Amino acid sequence: MIEVRSVSQSYSRDKEILKEVDLVVREREITALVGANGAGKSTLLGVMTNLLPAKKGVVMLDGVDIRKIKTNEVAKKIAFLKQTQQLSIRITVKDLVEFGRFPHCGGRLRDEDREKVEEAIYYMKLEDLQESYLDEISGGQRQRAFIAMILAQDTPYIFLDEPLNNLDIKYSVEMMKIVTKLVEDLGKTIVVVLHDINFAAAYASHIVAMKDGQVIKEGSPKEVITPSVLNPVFDHDFHIVDHDGRSVCLYYDHE
Amino acid sequence: MEKIAKLRHKFLEFAGQSGYAPTIKHSGSGKRAVVVIIILLVLIAAASALYIYSRTYAKAFRLGVPMTPQAFDSILSRTIPHLYGMGAAAVVLAVVSLSFQTITQSRVLTPSMIGFDSVFVGTQTVLVFFFGAQHFLFADPFINYLITAGIMVVVSMLMFGAILRNHRNNIVFLLMFGLVLSGIVGSGTSYLQIIMNESDFFQVAAATAVNVNNMNVGIINLALPIMAAVVALTLWRHRRYNVMTLGPQQAKGLGVAYEKELKWNLILIAVGMSVATAMIGSLTFLGLLAVNAAREVLKTYKHLPLFIGSALMAALTLILGQSVMELLQGAIPVTAIINLVGCSYIFFLILKENRI
Ligand SMILES: Nc1ncnc2c1ncn2[C@@H]1O[C@H](COP(=O)(O)OP(=O)(O)OP(=O)(O)O)[C@@H](O)[C@H]1O
Ligand SMILES: [Mg+2]
Secondary structure, three states, rough: OOOEEEEEEEEOOOEEEEEEEEEEOOOEEEEEEEOOOOOOOOHHHHHHHOOOOOOOOEEEOOOOHHOOOOOHHHHHHHHEEEOOOOOOOOOOOHHHHOOOOOOHHHHOHHHHHHHHHHHHEEEEEEEEOOOEEEEOOOOOHHHHHHHHHHHHHHHEEEEEOOOOEEEEEEEHHHHHHHOOOOOHHHHEEEEEEOOOHHHHHHHOOOEEEOOOOEEEEEOOOHHHOOOOHHHHOOOOOEEEEEOOOOOEEEEEOOO | HHHHHHHHHHHHHHHHOOOOHHHHHHHHHHHHHHHHHHHOOOOOOOHHHHHHHHHHHHHHHHHHHOHHHHHHHHHHHHHHHHHHHHHHHHHHHHHHHHHHHHHHHOOOOOOOHHHHHHHHHHHHHHHHHHOOOHHHHHHOOOHHHHHHHHHHHHHHHHHHHHHHHHHHHHHHHHHHHHHHHHHHHHHHHHHHHHHHOOHHHHHHHHHHHOOOOOOHHHHHHHHHHHHHHHHHHHHHHHHOOOOOOOOOHHHHHHHOOOHHHHHHHHHHHHHHHHHHHHHHHHHOOOOHHHEEEEEEOOOOOOHHHHHHHHHHHHHHHHHHHHHHHOOOOOOHHHHHHHHHHHHHHHHHHHHOOOOO
């Protein structure tokens, strides 16, 4: 269980990025985090994964302050896909995915680790690319490789910061289907930052809307995908239609 | 012919079944490393032989005296510690340079370049100035070494704080740190050396004038175990360095306690640098050259082969360079050559990567 209790966070002294955030991550569900650029979504994920230890307040992982848990133990429970990836070394897709096993085997791959790596590569449909170097494949393929690494890490909690970055429509849908399968088949708990509200509405069971470092509203897609919630969150006029019982946003300007 | 094809088929089948096939690429890069390492070892053996030859037969021939077995033995017994010393110092410098590059995410910096060496001279000067050259703190090589190492560890902890606080631009910051450190320590040292009395000054000068030709062989019994420990502790972590090359955030996400690693590494680096500097003086560019040469030849990100390759490259460079220098009767000091090549190389690196 992951609980965020009145966490405030800042990078510099004068500006608070997160303000007294409270959040309980729902187990075995997909939670989507939405909000405008700079709302503090990545910062919140950083705090929840302890990459950015909370300055005020506390994040509890299974009842223990996450700052007091060994980095390696946290890495066995939480995997985190960062919003942007850069690497200074030249490695293949497979090398990268193998790194995902590090928390479990310390870099010395056993048979079960190799199996997990192969599974993750298969899941992300990277079999044909596994020997390719990361700087020689497309941005979307690279994104899939990083997600495969997260899957190989095989943790109960998975945090994905804009996983649909660089993915085309087909792979975006496929990605969200994989995420759904991770929850349904393997019982994982997923928190995912999404910019496309419609993806959030279609695949998440719970949506958290953030603005200026605060959680403005959380609830089911039906509750959150309304003009009265989204308009202030994004400072934009939303038009919401009902399509087969699902809320769909039309967000381009329509005079 | 058919038989061979059959055998080959059988082998491939076996390889496929045993899960061998997917790792072929890795064993390929592993094979390359083994070949490179063997070649380097052979070259080092040859360079060592050349070094011994240069100090015995070549010298005797030059002086026109015969090389008696007794004379050979006596020179050899003095030459062997030198070989060990050079080899060990080179290995330590290469290993700490590589770990330093990994933790600072840079291919251009090495610990020598940010002023660790100046701390050695500074410590010697301060000891003599405040306690006198006869005091055991200075005169006892063991105690003296412990003090130097301790101060270097303190400096490395200051650096640790600096890296943590300034992680965004840490390379430029470290260079500045080094510049300021060398500047302050250097001018402080000169000042003390000017106002101290003459005999003390000569003592300091003698203690700090160690270099490859004038090695402090006296501390070799202390130095070798420390060096072995530093190298062993660093190599033991080789898998963690692989993860750290992914960057601090990624490494933390994969369970490496990055700050703790950083701290331990800086301590190991400080200890290694202090012992190498005390024994063989400063070799500013040897680590940089060796590490980058190993990267070029091995073409891998894996640290175990890189550590071994860099260490052997460094030993080879130093021993070979020193032999050539002996053969040329000291016409060109080997450190001058290494520094010249090193400087040009760093220039090339900066131009190539277009960043520091
Ligand atoms: N490393 C940092 N140093 C200083 N300020 C930062 C840093 N990272 C983020 N910020 C600031 O914190 C605020 C929130 O950033 P954050 O990355 O959490 O937003 P976000 O909701 O993820 O936005 P986006 O949708 O653009 O990814 C921004 O105003 C940003 O300027
Ligand atoms: Mg973000």
